[in-house]
Amino acid sequence: MNLYTAKKPKTEPANGAPKAGPDEPLYAARKKIFPKRAEGRFRRFKWLVMLITLGIYYLTPWIRWDRGPFAPDQAVLVDLANRRFYFFFIEIWPQEFFFVAGLLVMAGFGLFLLTSAVGRAWCGYACPQTVWVDLFLVVERFIEGDRNARMKLDAGPWTFDKVYKRVTKHAIWLLIAIATGGAWIFYFADAPSLAFDFLTGHAAFVAYSTVALLTATTYVLGGLMREQVCIYMCPWPRIQGAMLDDNSLVVTYNDWRGEPRGKHQKKVAADSNAAGDCVDCNACVAVCPMGIDIRDGQQLECITCALCIDACDSVMDKLERPRGLIAYATLNEYESNMALATDNGRIGIEPVRVRKADGAFSDSVRHFNWRIILRPRTLLYMGVWTAVGIGLVVALLSRDRLEVNVLHDRNPQYVLESDGSIRNGYTIRLLNMIPERRTVLLSMMGLAGAEMKIPALTDASDRVFAIPVEPDKVTTLKVFVTLPKGAVGDAREGFSFIAEDRASSEKDVYRANFNTPGAK
Amino acid sequence: MADKHIDDVSGVETTGHEWDGIRELNNPLPRWWLWTFYACIVWALGYMVVYPAVPMLTGATKGLLGYSSRAELAGEMAGAKTAQGAIVEKISASSLPEILADPQMAQFATAAGAAAFKVNCVQCHGSGATGGAGYPNLNDDDWLWGGKAEDIHQTIAHGIRYADDAESRVSEMPAFADILKPEEIREVSAYVVSLTGTPRNPAMVEPGKALFADNCASCHGEDAKGNREFGAPNLADAIWLKVKGEDQIAAQVRQPKHGVMPAWQARLGDATVKELAVYIHSLGGGE
Numbered sequence: 001m002n003l004y005t006a007k008k009p010k011t012e013p014a015n016g017a018p019k020a021g022p023d024e025p026l027y028a029a030r031k032k033i034f035p036k037r038a039e040g041r042f043r044r045f046k047w048l049v050m051l052i053t054l055g056i057y058y059l060t061p062w063i064r065w066d067r068g069p070f071a072p073d074q075a076v077l078v079d080l081a082n083r084r085f086y087f088f089f090i091e092i093w094p095q096e097f098f099f100v101a102g103l104l105v106m107a108g109f110g111l112f113l114l115t116s117a118v119g120r121a122w123c124g125y126a127c128p129q130t131v132w133v134d135l136f137l138v139v140e141r142f143i144e145g146d147r148n149a150r151m152k153l154d155a156g157p158w159t160f161d162k163v164y165k166r167v168t169k170h171a172i173w174l175l176i177a178i179a180t181g182g183a184w185i186f187y188f189a190d191a192p193s194l195a196f197d198f199l200t201g202h203a204a205f206v207a208y209s210t211v212a213l214l215t216a217t218t219y220v221l222g223g224l225m226r227e228q229v230c231i232y233m234c235p236w237p238r239i240q241g242a243m244l245d246d247n248s249l250v251v252t253y254n255d256w257r258g259e260p261r262g263k264h265q266k267k268v269a270a271d272s273n274a275a276g277d278c279v280d281c282n283a284c285v286a287v288c289p290m291g292i293d294i295r296d297g298q299q300l301e302c303i304t305c306a307l308c309i310d311a312c313d314s315v316m317d318k319l320e321r322p323r324g325l326i327a328y329a330t331l332n333e334y335e336s337n338m339a340l341a342t343d344n345g346r347i348g349i350e351p352v353r354v355r356k357a358d359g360a361f362s363d364s365v366r367h368f369n370w371r372i373i374l375r376p377r378t379l380l381y382m383g384v385w386t387a388v389g390i391g392l393v394v395a396l397l398s399r400d401r402l403e404v405n406v407l408h409d410r411n412p413q414y415v416l417e418s419d420g421s422i423r424n425g426y427t428i429r430l431l432n433m434i435p436e437r438r439t440v441l442l443s444m445m446g447l448a449g450a451e452m453k454i455p456a457l458t459d460a461s462d463r464v465f466a467i468p469v470e471p472d473k474v475t476t477l478k479v480f481v482t483l484p485k486g487a488v489g490d491a492r493e494g495f496s497f498i499a500e501d502r503a504s505s506e507k508d509v510y511r512a513n514f515n516t517p518g519a520k
Numbered sequence: 521m522a523d524k525h526i527d528d529v530s531g532v533e534t535t536g537h538e539w540d541g542i543r544e545l546n547n548p549l550p551r552w553w554l555w556t557f558y559a560c561i562v563w564a565l566g567y568m569v570v571y572p573a574v575p576m577l578t579g580a581t582k583g584l585l586g587y588s589s590r591a592e593l594a595g596e597m598a599g600a601k602t603a604q605g606a607i608v609e610k611i612s613a614s615s616l617p618e619i620l621a622d623p624q625m626a627q628f629a630t631a632a633g634a635a636a637f638k639v640n641c642v643q644c645h646g647s648g649a650t651g652g653a654g655y656p657n658l659n660d661d662d663w664l665w666g667g668k669a670e671d672i673h674q675t676i677a678h679g680i681r682y683a684d685d686a687e688s689r690v691s692e693m694p695a696f697a698d699i700l701k702p703e704e705i706r707e708v709s710a711y712v713v714s715l716t717g718t719p720r721n722p723a724m725v726e727p728g729k730a731l732f733a734d735n736c737a738s739c740h741g742e743d744a745k746g747n748r749e750f751g752a753p754n755l756a757d758a759i760w761l762k763v764k765g766e767d768q769i770a771a772q773v774r775q776p777k778h779g780v781m782p783a784w785q786a787r788l789g790d791a792t793v794k795e796l797a798v799y800i801h802s803l804g805g806g807e
Contacts, residue, residue: 412657415659415660416657416660417661417662417758417759418660418758419758420757423659423660455802455804485758
């Protein structure tokens with residue numbers, strides 16, 4: 001059996017009725033889902049993840065970070081107008097965008113690593129769709145009550161109470177959606193002043209349209225479509241299939257100990273018939289936000305939120321049976337235990353085969369072993385992830401905050417002066433990438449005898465100029481380089497422009513060429 | 521149409537057409553789509569009335585709004601002109617040293633001058649302002665009539681040897697074919713070449729020097745470095761405007777050619793001529 005090969009549903013008629021043929025509609029109507037509130041360690045973990053992720057999302061733009069008078073004081077800011085990206089002590093210019101690309105590569109490999117080790121953990125805990133649906137469900141439960149109350153309300157007539165509850169619910173959902181879209185724009189402008197402008201109607205049109213768009217997507221995807229997004233719209237579950245293998249942890253119903261299930265297991269056990277642990281209480285089905293029955297085996301709908309584990313564990317606790325009837329398990333373990341319970345598939349599941357006489361599990365039953373997480377596949381992902389991370393840190397620590405770019409005049413390529421000397425023109429850009437004023441020394445290396453002239457600064461000629469540069473800005477200068485007649489050679493000559501800041505001992509070199517009439 | 525036929529599988533009515541047992545389902549267009557389609561037709565009719573639409577023999581219907589893309593362009597151009605109005609006016613009212621001293625004006629004038637140069641000047645002076653035989657290179661430091669911004673401005677505004685402008689700079693080199701003997705012309709040419717290079721016959725340089733002092737120095741100067749009063753070129757530098765080599769120098773002495781540049785003040789207006797002067801001055805040779 002392969003992962004995601006769902007077992008045949010129990011409801012299929014066994015009498016050889018015609019299989020699903022062309023008459024079966026291809027469109028499946030949506031089934032309404034009313035997830036019950038779950039309690040347990042995974043639910044607690046999910047609350048924590050929700051608190052942290054939502055906290056990061058909503059609060060980050062409001063963190064202040066002092067960068068002096070020439071740069072914004074917002075800790076995380078994507079300044080599109082000025083083409084700067086600020087992240088705490090890091091400032092990124094557009095040409096350094098590879099840092100962001102590197103972070104995305106790391107995020108990708110991190111996700112690969114997580115998925116191959118613990119399955120669809122992203123889907124179950126951290127995906128914004130999951131987090132916001134969880135949040136919306138909290139509101140729904142608060143207004144309309146838990147599963148049974150909601151089912152009753154939904155089936156009931158449109159009384160005043162129902163209208164009131166529905167309107168309240170959707171109003172709160174919309175408020176959350178507006179807050180979600182609203183928080184997004186604060187990453188792109190100074191948050192406090194944008195908030196003031198936004199509320200007083202003075203913000204840019206794009207701010208309002210962005211909030212409107214994200215409000216709509218949050219409300220529709222998180223409130224109305226919910227599990228449909230995961231099942232039909234999201235490409236990630238399809239990609240994840242490539243990362244999972246027989247050693248990945250997935251939420252598994254251990255039918256080798258659960259079957260045969262029955263509502264009256266005590267009686268069955270008393271009759272000395274083999275009875276499984278599953279009491280068919282349907283608690284796992286009631287809590288499932290995807291509306292599936294995990295006991296049908298692996299299904300593409302399962303986002304491994306593990307709420308069914310919590311639900312089942314609490315039932316097992318009440319029945320004083322060991323937890324883990326539904327548990328995180330690898331396919332390898334599961335199949336080994338199934339083979340044990342069914343004598344390699346020759347017979348139906350017999351609980352006695354996996355138990356000792358005292359009811360404890362037999363020693364042959366395989367349990368999860370943490371060492372499985374360390375295998376070539378995960379080590380490879382971990383290695384790539386670490387390598388990219390180290391590369392980024394090294395690049396970040398060794399990057400220069402001073403750069404010189406040179407554009408050589410092409411028309412004219414050179415100018416003959418009246419004394420026979422040759423002049424070339426260059427447009428020089430000095431990039432001062434720190435929010436402080438400083439003086440940059442622009443000098444030449446090579447091209448003996450030649451001198452620079454910068455008309456914007458002074459009429460004098462020299463080989464070194466001290467150029468004041470503005471904080472966090474590009475300074476553009478026209479520079480003329482003149483080579484005396486006696487020094488003009490036959491070929492194009494190479495030389496270097498050197499920009500350096502003696503105070504910070506930063507230095508950037510640009511290798512330029514000098515055109516002469518002899519150069520072909 | 522044939523009698524109604526309902527498809528078994530989908531429960532949808534068919535069109536009644538049948539090809540080898542295959543029937544076409546009749547799924548009519550959704551209502552909303554149809555209404556959108558009708559709305560588009562109504563919109564299109566209104567559009568035809570309001571905007572120019574129907575082609576006639578000599579043009580098209582004007583439309584109730586009187587819109588035309590040409591008028592829209594003219595409006596945008598006028599808007600741009602208004603937007604630049606303040607600084608253009610400031611440039612008009614300022615002297616060239618004032619413009620050069622003000623970074624904002626200088627930057628605007630340089631950019632505007634570059635644009636005007638591409639339209640009006642590149643035909644003779646070339647897109648890089650490098651000129652050609654008979655057309656001066658504007659990048660270098662060799663100026664016939666002066667390289668200060670004011671000198672450049674005077675040249676652009678009133679032209680060179682331009683008959684229609686009374687203030688145009690005028691000078692003329694006499695044709696020495698009638699004044700000097702052919703042998704003397706060769707000698708003076710040898711002398712001029714000797715100032716920057718090696719003549720074919722060094723023996724001709726000495727007599728040439730004497731002839732130069734008698735006939736040429738009054739305009740080109742004792743040291744042959746030219747005279748900007750008359751636009752007399754510097755003959756002792758590396759730059760040759762019209763001629764190259766002894767024979768061509770001799771030909772120029774015999775029967776000189778003179779360049780003509782039109783006056784631009786009247787055609788381009790005060791501000792544009794100033795902008796052009798600032799741009800030329802910025803090319804590297806400005807004094």
